[in-house]
Amino acid sequence: MMHDFLSNNRDELARRCRVKVGTRPGRSATEQQLQDGIPLFLEQLIQTLKIELSPDPMASRLISGPADGATALSAVGASAAQHGKDLLALGLSVDQVVHDYGDLCQAITDLAVEREAPFEVDEFRTLNRCLDNAISDAVTEFSYQRDVIAAEANVLESNRRVGFLAHELRNLLGTASLAFAAAKAGQLSLAGATGSILERSLQGLDRLITESLDDVRPLVPSADLLGAFSLAGFIGEIYEAAAMSARQYGCTLRTLPVDGELALTGARDLLIAAVANLLQNAFKFTRTGTEVRLSAYASGEYILIDVQDHCGGLRAGAAERMFLPFTQMDRNRDGIGLGLTIAKQTVNANGGTLSVRSIAGEGCVFSISLPRRAVLA
Incomplete structure (x- = not known):
């Protein structure tokens, strides 16, 4: 039975996966991820296979998720989503998420061939379902967290640009106010030098406001x-x-x-x-x-x-x-x-x-x- 094979060889399978992950170009990982990630998935897979031999095989869906691709809460999905989030924090790409689970599938297949371990067709279907659901949830969470980070970066950039705009507007407004106050106090003609300063300041304000209109973006996340x-x-x-x-x-x-x-x-x-x-x-x-x-x-x-x-x-x-x-x-x-x-x-x-x-x-x-x-x- 596959669950017996996985239980008896979990240390060897985890070791092979750690070797593959640790030597893959561009893949870095913390020691905790290497020690915990694969063993957790293996344990969930073993539990799923055991339950599917019980009188209530559908109960395995709480651990490994449905077979039809429908979205549902499961233990495999939750841990896979955390795995995807962790890989994003390491600065890795989405293909690395897929490769991590591919490494486990390859390790199981290779070891089964070496040990000449016979598996049932339904057991392979269960393995594929668990891997499919894990990859789907890991990629989904990875993509969401990446989009959130990108949105936050956009907000920070927008705030920075708004700050520069406000600074320039204040400088031009200050110059215009001084020119107006001088003209008013000295009853000066606006056709002279003071009037020219005021005119240039107003033109500068108009230019900045016009240019900024193309860059206006609503800060939706803050409103939400x-x-x-x-x-x-x-x-x-x-x-x-x-x-x-x-x-x-x-x-x-x-x-x-x-x-x-x-x-x-x-x-x-x-x-x-x-x-x-x-x-x-x-x-x-x-x-x-x-x-x-x-x-x-x-x-x-x-x-x-x-x-x-x-x-x-x-x-x-x-x-x-x-x-x-x-x-x-x-x-x-x-x-x-x-x-x-x-x-x-x-x-x-x-x-x-x-x-x-x-x-x-x-x-x-x-x-x-x-x-x-x-x-x-």
């Missing part, structure tokens, strides 16, 4: 920070209010850990109501004795808030109609069919999107996507 609030606190408040409601429906509500540094902006109370509507819908239709899962995480430039139930999945064509007003998709006719409509309108009004996807035989995942904001201090 004004309404930023903690994502972790947001989810925590929702959980406290919804956990009791879940018990009344005969199910449980589970939240996954939220990065304490993530932030978003918007009408907080209305967004809480939107997520509450999704949770009430999940409690209503999930099977008795199952759990509803609430997760919130970053994916590139977006914050995703997922509500997953165990209703068994949607009928064909249901996803396209369920956000329409007064639409009720089940024999349970409690309510008037406006909860999902209101939730979607609220999310759209805050610059986000609300979508649903069905997992056949398992349930539905309602996903809110909102713009990601700067990290809270």
Whole structure:
């Protein structure tokens, strides 16, 4: 079995990866990254392979993510995103992110050939899924952090140029004011030397203002920070209010850990109501004795808030109609069919999107996507 092979050879695989990473041209790494990064991924891969042999193989998705490329919170994704962020801090390029995971795949393949270790086709599929999800999340976070750094650099450059502009404007305005005061005090004609100084100063002001108009850029990041609030606190408040409601429906509500540094902006109370509507819908239709899962995480430039139930999945064509007003998709006719409509309108009004996807035989995942904001201090 692949998980036995990986468990028995994890030290050798980690050593080979460290050698590849350490000798690759242009690749520098801290000792902690070399010691921790690959072993962590190997452990997650081993756990995934073991769970997929258990009576509940789909539980492995919490560790390694889905196989269809859909965005979802997973342990592999979280550690891969941190890896991508760390590589950016070292000044490396995105291709180095991909190569790091490619090194591990090559090390596993090479050692398996040397040891003549037989693997099942499904085990190779699991390995590929874990690598694909890790690479995707690492590259996504790398790209987002790189864009944030570039945006901050642009803001600093804009501020520097504004500072020079203000300095020049003040000098010209000061000269014009002195010339005007001298002309006024001495009742001088503006056709003389004093008038010429005043005229040149006004012309200089006009020139600077005209040239600066082409360089004007709104400082959007600064404006966004004004309404930023903690994502972790947001989810925590929702959980406290919804956990009791879940018990009344005969199910449980589970939240996954939220990065304490993530932030978003918007009408907080209305967004809480939107997520509450999704949770009430999940409690209503999930099977008795199952759990509803609430997760919130970053994916590139977006914050995703997922509500997953165990209703068994949607009928064909249901996803396209369920956000329409007064639409009720089940024999349970409690309510008037406006909860999902209101939730979607609220999310759209805050610059986000609300979508649903069905997992056949398992349930539905309602996903809110909102713009990601700067990290809270």
